Amino acid sequence: MIERRFAIVGHRAPSKGKVNLNDLSGSSGRIDVLCRAVNTALFLSHGMRKNTHITLHLMGGPGMGRRIWFDSRSLRGIRVDERSIAGHISKIIQQRAPAIGQWEEFSQGLWHSPGGLLDTLKEWSNEGVEIIHLDVNAPTLWADEAHLPSTNEMKNLSNIELGGEVQLLDGEGNGENETDIEMSVDSSIGFILSDDQLFNQSEINSISEHADKSGSLGPTWIQGHSAIAIIHQLLDLGIKLR
Numbered sequence: 001m002i003e004r005r006f007a008i009v010g011h012r013a014p015s016k017g018k019v020n021l022n023d024l025s026g027s028s029g030r031i032d033v034l035c036r037a038v039n040t041a042l043f044l045s046h047g048m049r050k051n052t053h054i055t056l057h058l059m060g061g062p063g064m065g066r067r068i069w070f071d072s073r074s075l076r077g078i079r080v081d082e083r084s085i086a087g088h089i090s091k092i093i094q095q096r097a098p099a100i101g102q103w104e105e106f107s108q109g110l111w112h113s114p115g116g117l118l119d120t121l122k123e124w125s126n127e128g129v130e131i132i133h134l135d136v137n138a139p140t141l142w143a144d145e146a147h148l149p150s151t152n153e154m155k156n157l158s159n160i161e162l163g164g165e166v167q168l169l170d171g172e173g174n175g176e177n178e179t180d181i182e183m184s185v186d187s188s189i190g191f192i193l194s195d196d197q198l199f200n201q202s203e204i205n206s207i208s209e210h211a212d213k214s215g216s217l218g219p220t221w222i223q224g225h226s227a228i229a230i231i232h233q234l235l236d237l238g239i240k241l242r
């Protein structure tokens with residue numbers, strides 16, 4: 001199984017305090033963008049992908065950035081709507097951040113740690129993740145010889161390729177059976193995205209130092225959650241990447 005990871009930077013999202021759940025796109029520093037990214041990264045129509053992680057980077061202060069890691073292998077109690085996801089983020093940023101370099105589990109499958117994109121990139125590099133910077137100006141993410149599968153080829157795609165073992169959720173966002181799903185990971189691929197703003201110079205430097213390659217999904221900038229949806233579809237369909 002290929003594990004999928006996403007890292008998204010929220011340049012104005014607060015790292016401490018409270019999220020205004022009635023104004024996610026305004027006074028909450030575009031936290032709506034991050035919530036949509038979580039939704040698209042983790043959820044299928046009726047369940048959660050079990051082969052995907054997403055790490056949010058809340059860089060809008062005050063003080064040091066905070067990272068929130070949603071680990072779908074053990075995540076519980078998360079519902080698909082933006083307000084519910086934002087509610088979890090809000091509870092976390094009201095807590096004191098753990099010590100630098102530490103991840104602390106806030107609730108099952110939901111972790112937080114101080115730091116920024118460079119910390120995530122270093123961790124991913126140490127864990128052997130192939131890191132891809134998503135950039136409109138790069139060569140296409142897929143190989144030149146890539147093709148969409150035929151109906152017959154699609155029938156042969158395994159469940160694992162189709163987003164991993166899917167865990168069905170009840171109305172509270174909990175798995176219908178509460179056992180964690182263990183899958184052996186053959187390799188990991190991680191994608192780096194920004195919110196609605198450009199990466200800043202220090203992020204660009206970190207990306208140049210750690211990313212293995214850059215890939216484009218098309219000639220126009222689309223929203224981050226749409227980019228995540230396309231990546232899932234390419235990988236689900238077994239499209240050959242460059």
Ligand SMILES: C[S@@+](CC[C@H](N)C(=O)[O-])C[C@H]1O[C@@H](n2cnc3c(N)ncnc32)[C@H](O)[C@@H]1O
Pocket residue numbers: 133134135136192193194195196197198199215216217218219220221222223224227
């Ligand atoms: C709304 S876009 C950000 C646009 C922003 N002006 C920039 O230059 O980064 C959000 C993220 O989605 C990804 N993205 C959007 N469109 C893309 C495309 N056509 N190819 C590759 N990645 C894309 C990029 O990671 C981007 O940082």
